[in-house]
Amino acid sequence: MVTNRYKYAIEMYRDDGTNLGQVPVEMDPQPALEWTWLTGLRRNKLELSDGTGSSAVLPVWHREVGEPYIEGFRVTILSDEDDGITEDFSTLYFKREADQARLNLIASKRLRKDETVRYVTLAFLNDAHAMPAARPQFKTREAPPDIRIVESDFGSFVNRSQLEGEVTTEDIPIVIPRRILDETRELALASRDKETGGVLIGHLHRDRTVPEVFVEVTAQIKAAHAVADAARLTFTPDTWSAVQAAVDLRGEGETWVAWWHSHVPVGVSCKDCPEEKRAVCPLVNGFFSQDDRQLHRTVFFKAFASALTLSLKDEGDGSEITHKLYGWRHGVIEPRGFYVLNNGLSTSGGERHAERQP
Numbered sequence: 001m002v003t004n005r006y007k008y009a010i011e012m013y014r015d016d017g018t019n020l021g022q023v024p025v026e027m028d029p030q031p032a033l034e035w036t037w038l039t040g041l042r043r044n045k046l047e048l049s050d051g052t053g054s055s056a057v058l059p060v061w062h063r064e065v066g067e068p069y070i071e072g073f074r075v076t077i078l079s080d081e082d083d084g085i086t087e088d089f090s091t092l093y094f095k096r097e098a099d100q101a102r103l104n105l106i107a108s109k110r111l112r113k114d115e116t117v118r119y120v121t122l123a124f125l126n127d128a129h130a131m132p133a134a135r136p137q138f139k140t141r142e143a144p145p146d147i148r149i150v151e152s153d154f155g156s157f158v159n160r161s162q163l164e165g166e167v168t169t170e171d172i173p174i175v176i177p178r179r180i181l182d183e184t185r186e187l188a189l190a191s192r193d194k195e196t197g198g199v200l201i202g203h204l205h206r207d208r209t210v211p212e213v214f215v216e217v218t219a220q221i222k223a224a225h226a227v228a229d230a231a232r233l234t235f236t237p238d239t240w241s242a243v244q245a246a247v248d249l250r251g252e253g254e255t256w257v258a259w260w261h262s263h264v265p266v267g268v269s270c271k272d273c274p275e276e277k278r279a280v281c282p283l284v285n286g287f288f289s290q291d292d293r294q295l296h297r298t299v300f301f302k303a304f305a306s307a308l309t310l311s312l313k314d315e316g317d318g319s320e321i322t323h324k325l326y327g328w329r330h331g332v333i334e335p336r337g338f339y340v341l342n343n344g345l346s347t348s349g350g351e352r353h354a355e356r357q358p
């Protein structure tokens with residue numbers, strides 16, 4: 001049970017200081033809880049069995065102006081063995097809600113398109129009759145998540161990998177074999193004018209000596225029963241059951257660790273585009289749409305889950321495909337780097353997984 005007794009709101013201001021009023025925001029604590037849980041696991045502060053069960057979400061009041069204004073909020077997850085883990089989240093957590101509130105103000109003609117706004121975030125006790133709790137109250141736990149973790153040597157993975165993009169220490173390391181990147185590239189090319197995609201499955205590893213937890217992708221399962229056109233890819237309930245059936249058939253105890261999909265340049269010919277424009281074009285360099293975010297939040301809400309996008313340039317031979325990885329960072333979906341595992345080397349130091357042909 002998660003204790004979250006506050007509701008949150010955003011207050012918008014014009015640059016000249018005019019108050020544009022308050023809008024309530026739907027505070028979604030799940031990504032923050034998942035992030036805190038994973039951080040606890042990575043730092044040896046939590047065990048898998050701790051889950052996110054006994055947790056509390058509390059506002060952090062603003063240092064200068066105080067309640068009800070907040071600097072952010074704090075998530076605490078208790079552990080059976082240890083002190084548990086506490087993570088702080090800034091008001092950037094509400095950035096998307098603030099952007100939406102701004103768009104609503106523009107739509108209702110209370111703000112001009114070219115005007116910038118500032119916002120502050122507030123928190124109020126949700127239950128009018130409840131006394132504010134002096135300290136977090138923890139309720140009974142939920143069942144721990146059904147996830148396996150393999151004890152492994154992190155170094156043995158890093159040694160056989162190349163970095164792609166920027167990997168920060170905040171991000172959980174994600175290792176993707178090159179052959180899986182190649183597979184997704186070929187599938188994306190084969191369905192050029194329609195988006196395609198699938199699920200990446202793999203193992204969660206833990207190296208307590210670092211300490212670190214990391215993700216190893218082991219296979220790609222192409223989405224069956226998905227509805228695709230040039231602009232979007234829709235996974236159906238049958239897609240998910242087919243993926244799980246494939247995972248069960250493999251019998252490797254793998255978890256869904258990511259999903260992937262291609263973006264096709266809809267009605268855009270890159271050939272006609274000057275080089276400097278291509279360098280910053282989101283169609284070529286990758287983007288994460290509102291639909292993508294929605295799916296990621298609904299199905300891939302675990303903090304170790306990521307999303308691989310492939311962007312195709314509209315010019316034939318397929319050499320021009322960019323991979324980009326998105327993942328959770330402090331409860332927000334951001335682009336991030338990853339490790340590419342060299343082909344022919346997909347077994348870890350501590351543990352051996354039987355290799356299977358798909």
Ligand SMILES: [Zn+2]
Nearest residue numbers: 263288289292
């Ligand atoms: Zn997309």
